[in-house]
Amino acid sequence: MLETLLIRSRAVPPEPPRRRGATSVGPERDRFGVLKAVLSAVPWLQVGLGATVVLLAAMVPWATDRMLTAMDQQILAVDVRGEFVGDSQTAIERAAGAWIGKSYFATDLADIKAELERRPWVASAAIKRVWPGRLEIDIREKKxxxxxxxxxxxxxxxxxxxxxxxxxxxxxxxxxxxxxxxxxxxxxxxxxxxxxxxxxxxxxxxxxxxxxxxxxxxxxxxxxxxxxxxxxxxxxxxxxxxxxxxxxxxxxxxxxxxxxxxxxxxxxxxxxxxxxxxx
CATH class of the missing domain: 3.40.50.11690 (Cell division protein FtsQ/DivIB)
Structure with a gap:
């Protein structure tokens, strides 16, 4: 009877042994797979170009300001042109002379225009900068x-x-x-x-x-x-x-x-x- 029992016990297959140090990697593989899929979907070239454009756009005002500051100098001369009957070229040059010595770039030409057009005989004044340090003023008198x-x-x-x-x-x-x-x-x-x-x-x-x-x-x-x-x-x-x-x-x-x-x-x-x- 003992022999019969032993034979029956051998019929049950043993549990396969586990390898030492083995761990399950299924869930980790799924997590990194999702991350890789997300990263692969990002248009990195467009993102890089967009970031470059934004950076350059932010630098343009700063670079322009630095360049104008380096190039800026004083207004050294004023040239007045026009046909004069009531006013005179000398008088207008004297009035515009108040801006000599001011910043070439920072001076607001609209201020000069407004000041000259307050003169009784002046119908309009057109002012433009001439590099490196001169202003040209065209005067039109009232007829x-x-x-x-x-x-x-x-x-x-x-x-x-x-x-x-x-x-x-x-x-x-x-x-x-x-x-x-x-x-x-x-x-x-x-x-x-x-x-x-x-x-x-x-x-x-x-x-x-x-x-x-x-x-x-x-x-x-x-x-x-x-x-x-x-x-x-x-x-x-x-x-x-x-x-x-x-x-x-x-x-x-x-x-x-x-x-x-x-x-x-x-x-x-x-x-x-x-x-x-x-x-």
Whole structure:
């Protein structure tokens, strides 16, 4: 019976022996595999290029500032150009001379422009840098069209300005009216002046009263009273009457009033002389 039991015990296979020092590596392999997959999915070339671009972009302002600092120097000279009537090249050079000795790069050209354009005669100033240490200034002066009500000048663009030397503008027509109506006066003056030339008459001035009445002055001294209403039609009537009746006696006429509906009233120079008080 003992023998039978022994035989049965041999039929059970023994457990295979384990190798000494052996460990399981399955989970570790899975973890590193995921990490490798993540790293392999990153576009390293694009990341590197992007980082390089960002670094260079950050360095450009610093490098530019360093370069300009190294190149910077003082403004040494100012050149002024332009056609001058009211102002002078010397005076503008003297005014711009305040910037000589200032930083060539750090000086704000807009400040110079604003300062020069505050001068009464200056319409615009263009400033540019010329390396290594010079400024070039181009000045455009206001072009006076006429004298205004109180001795001021009005430019061709319709701007009123008050220079200290308006007389340098020379002989110009005289316009008058409320400041806010300056463009209306200029427009009417241009229209009348162009028509007068065709009849050999010169334009000397035009006044618009506060209440809206117009008075034209010819270069021969004749005043033409046009009033407030139907000014264009009355001006045409004056032209017709002058051409048909008054052209041959223009030297005798002092004043023409065309505010009448059926004609004009003429004041003769002889009437003025007779009405004058004797001393």
């Amino acid at each position: 006076p069209l006429a004298y205004w009500t109180d001795g001021r000048l009005v430019s061709r663009s319709g701007e009123l300005f008050s220079p200290p030397n308006p007389e340098v503008a020379g002989k110009l027509p005289r316009l008058a009216g409320p400041d806010e109506r300056v463009r209306d006066v200029i427009g009417m003056a241009r229209t009348m002046s162009e028509q007068l030339v065709g009849y050999g008459l010169g334009f000397a001035g035009l006044a618009l009263e506060q209440r809206g009445a117009w008075t034209l002055t010819l270069s021969n001294g004749i005043e033409v009273v046009l009033g407030r209403d139907q000014v264009e039609q009355r001006f045409e009537r004056f032209i017709t009457v002058y051409e048909n009746r008054l052209a041959s006696r223009v030297d005798e006429v002092s004043r023409i009033d065309v505010r009448y509906s059926n004609g004009v009233a003429v004041q003769w120079k002889t009437d003025v002389a007779q009405a004058a008080p004797k001393s």
